[in-house]
Amino acid sequence: xxxxxxxxxxxxxxxxxxxxxxxxxxxxxxxxxxxxxxxxxxxxxxxxxxxxxxxxxxxxxxxxxxxxxxxxxxxxxxxxxxxxxxxxxxxxxxxxxxxxxxxxxxxxxxxxxxxxxxxxxxxxxxxxxxxxxxxxxxxxxxxxxxxxxxxxxxxxxxxxxxxxxxxxxxxxxxxxxxxxxxxxxxxxxxxxxxxxxxxxxxxxxxxxxxxxxxxxxxxxxxxxxxxxxxxxxxxxxxxxxxxxxxxxxxxxxxxxxxxxxxxxxxxxxxxxxxxxxxxxxxxxxxxxxxxxxxxxxxxxxxxxxxxxxxxxxxxxxxxxxxxxxxxxxxxxxxxxxxxxxxxxxxxxxxxxxxxxxxxxxxxxxxxxxxxxxxxxxxxxxxxxxxxxxxxxxxxxxxxxxxxxxxxxxxxxxxxxxxxxxxxxxxxxxxxxxxxxxxxxxxxxxxxxxxxxxxxxxxxxxxxxxxxxxxxxxxxxxxxxxxxxxxxxxxxxxxxxxxxxxxxxxxxxxxxxxxxxxxxxxxxxxxxxxxxxxxxxxxxxxxxxxxxxxxxxxxxxxxxxxxxxxx
Numbered sequence: 183x184x185x186x187x188x189x190x191x192x193x194x195x196x197x198x199x200x201x202x203x204x205x206x207x208x209x210x211x212x213x214x215x216x217x218x219x220x221x222x223x224x225x226x227x228x229x230x231x232x233x234x235x236x237x238x239x240x241x242x243x244x245x246x247x248x249x250x251x252x253x254x255x256x257x258x259x260x261x262x263x264x265x266x267x268x269x270x271x272x273x274x275x276x277x278x279x280x281x282x283x284x285x286x287x288x289x290x291x292x293x294x295x296x297x298x299x300x301x302x303x304x305x306x307x308x309x310x311x312x313x314x315x316x317x318x319x320x321x322x323x324x325x326x327x328x329x330x331x332x333x334x335x336x337x338x339x340x341x342x343x344x345x346x347x348x349x350x351x352x353x354x355x356x357x358x359x360x361x362x363x364x365x366x367x368x369x370x371x372x373x374x375x376x377x378x379x380x381x382x383x384x385x386x387x388x389x390x391x392x393x394x395x396x397x398x399x400x401x402x403x404x405x406x407x408x409x410x411x412x413x414x415x416x417x418x419x420x421x422x423x424x425x426x427x428x429x430x431x432x433x434x435x436x437x438x439x440x441x442x443x444x445x446x447x448x449x450x451x452x453x454x455x456x457x458x459x460x461x462x463x464x465x466x467x468x469x470x471x472x473x474x475x476x477x478x479x480x481x482x483x484x485x486x487x488x489x490x491x492x493x494x495x496x497x498x499x500x501x502x503x504x505x506x507x508x509x510x511x512x513x514x515x516x517x518x519x520x521x522x523x524x525x526x527x528x529x530x531x532x533x534x535x536x537x538x539x540x541x542x543x544x545x546x547x548x549x550x551x552x553x554x555x556x557x558x559x560x561x562x563x564x565x566x567x568x569x570x571x572x573x574x575x576x577x578x579x580x581x582x583x584x585x586x587x588x589x590x591x592x593x594x595x596x597x598x599x600x601x602x603x604x605x606x607x608x609x610x611x612x613x614x615x616x617x618x619x620x621x622x623x624x625x626x627x628x629x630x631x632x633x634x635x636x637x638x639x640x641x642x643x644x645x646x647x648x649x650x651x652x653x654x655x656x657x658x659x660x661x662x663x664x665x666x667x668x669x670x671x672x673x674x675x676x677x678x679x680x681x682x683x684x685x686x687x688x689x690x691x692x693x694x695x696x697x698x699x700x701x702x703x704x705x706x707x708x709x710x711x712x713x714x715x716x717x718x719x720x721x722x723x724x725x726x727x728x729x730x731x732x733x734x735x736x737x738x739x740x741x742x743x744x745x746x747x748x
Contacts, residue, residue, distance in 0.1 A: 199230055201224050224270075228350060236348040239651060246652075260675060265374065268290070272289070276301055295312060307331040307334060310554075320366060321368045325581065328557065329410055332560035336565060340357070343376060344376055351373075369661070373647065387494065389491070390432075391429075393487065395425065400417065400428070415431075420473050420551045441491065441492035451480065452505070457589075463589065463594055469549070470548075506588065508588055511585075515612060519611045530542075543599070546595070546596055550585060553584055556580075557581065558579050583616075588686065591687060598622065601623070650672060678692055
């Protein structure tokens with residue numbers, strides 16, 4: 183550990199551990215990005231988190247919180263200090279009568295789901311995976327697929343965060359509402375979420391079925407109950423075959439009945455498909471035939487009307503296997519724009535430029551199947567709407583997810599042009615990109631137009647973290663006001679360079695702040711928290727209206743220098 187960190191640690195109460203290690207290599211789940219944090223820190227308690235925040239201020243280091251790294255973008259990349267909350271993952275209180283759960287923010291969804299099931303409870307809604315931490319899932323506007331549910335954060339009743347000054351702050355619809363609306367989609371830029379109060383529901387089983395239909399039938403039935411016949415509905419579009427698999431699920435009391443399996447859904451099929459996808463990076467013309475093969479073998483749906491079904495535990499039935507490393511480019515558009523978007527994109531895939539109306543050449547572009555189509559509806563939600571919610575506020579939202587596999591971490595040919603064309607169409611449809619996915623052609627100006635409450639989010643962010651302890655290059659690139667290329671906030675980290683990684687993807691290197699603390703005793707007394715009188719005090723509440731921190735009547739924490747908790 184660096185000498186300056188050791189020196190600052192020596193001034194702080196040793197009773198609170200600082201669980202840091204060096205030489206950690208971070209990468210996204212898909213290995214699209216790799217970064218090398220100076221320190222990798224895994225706290226176990228709230229006191230440890232507060233100590234991390236205060237020590238980072240003293241040492242002039244940006245903080246990045248990371249969970250499973252499932253976002254394939256560089257949002258979580260850093261050369262500074264990385265905080266992982268996998269050891270901060272306990273359920274603190276569970277009320278079976280009200281179905282409310284109080285938990286530490288680092289708990290992974292699969293652990294939460296398992297403990298809820300043991301107590302006869304479940305999450306109301308879920309995305310395609312359960313690897314994320316609860317805080318990471320809602321902080322990036324994760325969603326499932328149902329017109330009866332919105333984004334996952336709709337079930338969050340209240341939060342606690344440790345802000346840049348080391349205070350733990352509570353927020354909800356009734357307390358610090360502005361902070362609550364900003365933190366529900368925080369993108370890691372407000373502070374460290376420490377506690378989540380969540381509204382669960384009774385445990386349920388899910389009866390589901392999936393069937394194959396022509397794309398023309400999907401478009402024809404779009405406004406005739408396609409999305410309303412079941413509580414959960416999602417579609418996998420197979421563009422070359424002009425067909426779509428419709429998956430529907432409803433709660434049931436039926437006994438568990440696992441779906442039929444075959445060799446393709448096991449280990450042999452996993453590796454066989456992986457090899458075929460790798461071959462397609464060199465011979466992309468095989469992809470239309472490979473799509474048809476997968477339709478027959480993996481999904482077991484050889485013809486229109488073919489059907490598969492099962493009954494599973496609710497959360498299990500909602501999950502899907504992401505298979506391999508991948509780029510994911512997902513956008514939210516108004517549901518009524520779906521038929522036009524699918525029809526035009528299909529025309530583009532098949533070379534009908536006039537019908538597509540997309541000003542990008544598709545020659546040489548081959549894509550992977552399926553294109554995932556999902557839906558939510560946040561318009562009926564009576565709770566606070568997150569400032570950066572990407573859903574349509576006054577009706578159902580459609581999500582189109584253009585997934586491209588990276589077999590053995592090899593980028594598919596033509597992916598840049600494909601995504602530029604896809605994003606051009608999504609913008610014309612009035613779309614907004616999913617925060618946690620890959621998007622290429624979106625500018626800061628685009629984001630400002632897409633989000634009318636961006637100024638509110640920025641105002642709150644600046645109030646709780648005025649010197650950028652949680653700000654990185656991704657935030658500056660897409661959210662924060664323009665500057666002159668240099669870090670304009672004291673702790674802000676900017677990208678220095680990137681290079682191709684041997685294991686595939688990109689190695690990311692950040693530029694650490696230049697004003698490192700001097701090791702002299704005199705200058706150490708001039709550290710941030712002394713200058714700004716932000717030593718750790720009793721738990722605070724943030725008054726979003728005036729941008730002030732107020733003391734709470736909560737349990738006091740010692741503030742004398744000898745026993746300072748940091």
